[in-house]
Amino acid sequence: MSEPVKGSEKAARTSAPTIVVAGGGTAGHIEPALALADAVMRLRPDASVVALGTERGLETKLVPERGYPLELIPPVPMPRKPTPELLRLPMKVRDSVKQTRAVLAKVHADVVVGFGGYVALPAYLAARGRTPIVVHEANKQPGLANKVGARFAKRVAVAVPGTPLPGAEVVGIPLRRSITTLDRAELRAKAREHFGLDPDAPTLLVFGGSQGARTINTALSGAAKELADAGVGVLHAHGPKNTLAVQEFPGRPAYVPVPYLERMDLAYAAADVVVCRSGAMTAAEVSAVGLPAVFVPLPIGNGEQAVNAKPAVDAGAALIVDDADLTPSKVAELVVPLVTDAARVAKMSAAAVGLGHREADEVLARIVLAAAGAKVTSDD
Template sequence: MTNSGPHGDTGNTADAVSRQGGAEPATKAPTVVVAGGGTAGHIEPAMALADAVMRLRPDARVVALGTERGLENQLVPARGYQLELVPPVPLPRKPSAELLRLPLKVRDSVRKTRKVLDEVGADVVVGFGGYVALPAYLAARGRVPIVVHEANKHPGLANKIGARFAKRVAVGMKGTPLSRAEVVGIPLRHSITSLDRAALRAEAREYFQLDPDAPTLLVFGGSQGARSLNTAVSGAAEDFAKAGVGVLHAHGPKNSVVVREYPGRPAYVPVPYLDRMDLAYAAADLVLCRSGAMTVAEVSAVGLPAVFVPLPHGNGEQALNAEPAVAAGAALLVPDAELTQRKVADEVVPLVTDRERLAKMSAAAVGLGHGKADEVLAGMVLGALDR
């Protein structure tokens, strides 16, 4: 099943050839299949890689694998790439009836994924973890070269399996326990790695209707928002107003934040979703957010001081993601259970108004990231092609 891009891009039309830069016949150009659906943390690195592949090989074709319920249905076509849908393979964490049905689900998904790989003429498969990666690895094994990218320090099961028979294994940080791992960082959008926050500041403030001169806090909790962040920060709205601080708060599409207006004070601007992260980063002096691997990489890349509030669930990977920035002095870490309205008023408000301290934190962020990770990984992927 194919999900068309904004110009009806199905990979077979003249528009598709133009978007993928393919002036040569499709049989002579490499087809790169990326598998990283489900969450933005898997999709965004895949799209950053796709863009880098197209810069290095304008004749290439990039196809993304996804599922019918994932965010990739919005994000991938919006970036102009072909999206093919395959059955997901969720891996139960505990013994259950689902676990007993898993072999049949895997077999069905692998069969359908293999059919997609054949139809698009895949020359290499690049997996970023998640529900789509496992069937992609199993479908490609022994047939198409595989490259694995793991963003987190604790690899997921799909990438642990894929790394066993991958041609190259790339990771986002040192110490990731995968065999033959090469540290490349996390691929980021070119609009982020090339961002000049100071040059865009005025435009960004105007775009979000923020005070042009006030210290400004950016708040977001991932693509779906975070209730604990929403509650603590919105509860301190009066404290921000009294301190002369503006707030840009992305609360998530399924949540809402209602705050009182304070005439004559910098605006508190709640939005469901940030469609221009580059401008959001440029508008801010400090960010308070979760510490997913992608978020930490972006915040570090743009030199934005941060207060990271790791997701309290899972295997603690978000706290590990934040460690390098915290150790360098570029960020603070606040456990989710400790993030209260009073904590925000007592620690975040004074920080966002302390220009000298923020300048030191911003300087400390320089060098933490891998600004060329997208092109380094693209080089690995193109180098893995069977000649």
């Protein structure tokens, strides 16, 4: 059921719209929201985009860095099992919705765009019946917040076909222009110099999401000697809360551990192959830049990360390894031969071309502006 749009829909107004994006917690929720925000500003340079978030999420760092205002609201985490916290949930929801509604009124929101997670749920409930809602779901198996929001959203956008939400329109995942326009070959020398990597060695990029992944950290660092002996350089983001001690091998390509990758575009440009989780955002970015991947799906949840990896695996652009099977010996057996096989790497990279939706950011931005009753004033 759609909610009414403020004002007349027959003639889209030309006054500057205010777009509120709700996608906090992890980079997987925040980055699509910010990619959408950037696209909105390209299409309506006079628009205002305000992000909702909580004080404990990555949005407190990522949103201000991208130049957007951030309004903090109380989080509404959803317990997975019956706990005393579950009994306090209705009160928490009510308080968060009340504060979110006040934010929407303060910024004069014309549309609320949710990307799932514990920031989206209070945003949907606060906007219901008052402000148009657009839902974006990145995974084939939608989360609770988006299942709720889709019931009364004006438009529902999804990343992949077959997502079980009412009125779903397949648009893909909004990605940063620095990713969708990335020329890896042109930036390679600069990228490797930036990270202190060998300029000529086959190079492996390793990361486990914004917070790191213990299995990936242990397996890859445990295979440092095999990687060095094969002449492979490594750029490994281990997560800001983790440490990683890696043996150095003089005369061999460097194994470079970093807590967090501020410049993912340069990280992708530096690499020949990546070992990573297969969150929806990561899988979309890796395919968009044509980077062969060894995906290690997160072994918890409803299996969505394995589903995310499947299109690239089926296309021949990626391999998949179960988390429980990723060991130093598996890295030596599977990853080292891959990253050192230039012909195979080139074939896998070519297979990634055409996967995904490179224009998803602007497609979604047009949907959002239409829901707000706003015209597009720039097509740059």
